Amino acid sequence: MKLQRDYDTQNPTPAIVTMNVRLTPAESVEDVRELTLRIDRLPYPCAAGQSIGVLVSGPHDFGNEHHMRLYTIAECRIAGGRSFIDICVRRCDYLDPINGERYPGIASHYLCDQTVGGTVTLVGPYPMPFDVPDDVTSNIIMIGVGTGIAPFRAFIKRIYDEIGGWKGQVRLFYGAQTGLEMLYMNDKKCDLTNYFDQDTFRAFEAVSPRPHMGDEISLDKSIEERGEEVWSLLNQPNTYVYVAGLSRIKEVLERAMTKIAGGEKKWRLKKRELIAGERWSELLY
Numbered sequence: 001m002k003l004q005r006d007y008d009t010q011n012p013t014p015a016i017v018t019m020n021v022r023l024t025p026a027e028s029v030e031d032v033r034e035l036t037l038r039i040d041r042l043p044y045p046c047a048a049g050q051s052i053g054v055l056v057s058g059p060h061d062f063g064n065e066h067h068m069r070l071y072t073i074a075e076c077r078i079a080g081g082r083s084f085i086d087i088c089v090r091r092c093d094y095l096d097p098i099n100g101e102r103y104p105g106i107a108s109h110y111l112c113d114q115t116v117g118g119t120v121t122l123v124g125p126y127p128m129p130f131d132v133p134d135d136v137t138s139n140i141i142m143i144g145v146g147t148g149i150a151p152f153r154a155f156i157k158r159i160y161d162e163i164g165g166w167k168g169q170v171r172l173f174y175g176a177q178t179g180l181e182m183l184y185m186n187d188k189k190c191d192l193t194n195y196f197d198q199d200t201f202r203a204f205e206a207v208s209p210r211p212h213m214g215d216e217i218s219l220d221k222s223i224e225e226r227g228e229e230v231w232s233l234l235n236q237p238n239t240y241v242y243v244a245g246l247s248r249i250k251e252v253l254e255r256a257m258t259k260i261a262g263g264e265k266k267w268r269l270k271k272r273e274l275i276a277g278e279r280w281s282e283l284l285y
């Protein structure tokens with residue numbers, strides 16, 4: 001269960017921005033956008049859940065010619081002989097706690113500031129970061145925040161539509177700052193509803209208690225509420241855990257898992273066992 005680490009940046013492809021809309025409400029502190037990119041050079045074989053690299057040309061502070069960052073393909077389709085890719089981008093900023101300076105993330109700002117008609121340079125696409133277990137009786141726990149939901153939509157589709165007959169239990173815990181910014185979970189885009197009648201599938205949503213204050217997402221509460229089941233699944237040898245999205249979810253998750261395990265040491269040992277058995281995968285950024 002290894003994450004893809006080598007990214008071939010040969011054969012860059014130009015893509016035209018045909019849409020750039022903000023998904024998060026104006027009053028939200030988060031700026032998450034959905035962009036549609038059009039690729040005129042066909043064939044461009046790609047699938048939801050894979051990722052593309054975006055190259056931002058320099059000069060950059062560290063002398064690198066290009067700054068390359070990855071974005072998960074949320075949708076990919078061909079229309080009128082052209083390929084269209086949808087991605088979700090969260091604008092990243094880092095506020096230095098000592099000097100108060102704000103450092104903008106290069107690729108995320110570059111993408112979020114694009115206007116329709118602009119051209120960006122893509123590399124890839126690269127394979128889905130998570131492997132689906134070979135055994136259909138495997139249990140799967142997915143935990144995602146914000147843009148981290150994108151690979152899970154593709155993952156769930158793969159399990160139920162492409163493989164089919166999945167017998168293991170599948171649990172998705174997902175969260176965002178507000179219900180409104182629940183990416184792809186609003187009425188229009190919620191394709192997860194297609195799977196709610198599967199006996200093995202359950203999805204649990206978590207939102208921030210005080211969204212406009214920038215409070216943490218209550219993902220820990222959502223996991224703790226189902227602690228007994230989660231712990232029982234984690235103790236089965238055929239359970240695989242996948243975590244994706246913002247790296248700050250890590251702390252929240254550790255807290256929740258320590259609680260349901262009944263102590264720090266118990267959780268440390270369990271996590272070690274999951275990692276050693278290649279049953280724990282993370283895609284945090």
Ligand SMILES: Cc1cc2nc3c(=O)[nH]c(=O)nc-3n(C[C@H](O)[C@H](O)[C@H](O)COP(=O)(O)OP(=O)(O)OC[C@H]3O[C@@H](n4cnc5c(N)ncnc54)[C@H](O)[C@@H]3O)c2cc1C
Pocket residue numbers: 051067069070071072073087088089090091092093094103104105106107108109129147148150283285
């Ligand atoms: C497989 C994969 C899929 C991904 N999918 C998505 C996706 O679907 N959507 C998405 O939004 N992201 C996704 N990411 C994350 C994405 O690739 C970028 O890492 C993210 O957008 C930040 O890139 P950036 O160029 O904007 O920031 P960078 O310029 O790389 O900076 C990184 C962070 O450090 C901060 N920083 C800058 N200067 C300093 C400093 N001096 N000190 C401390 N911090 C500083 C920046 O503000 C930023 O928050 C994915 C990552 C991977 C590995």
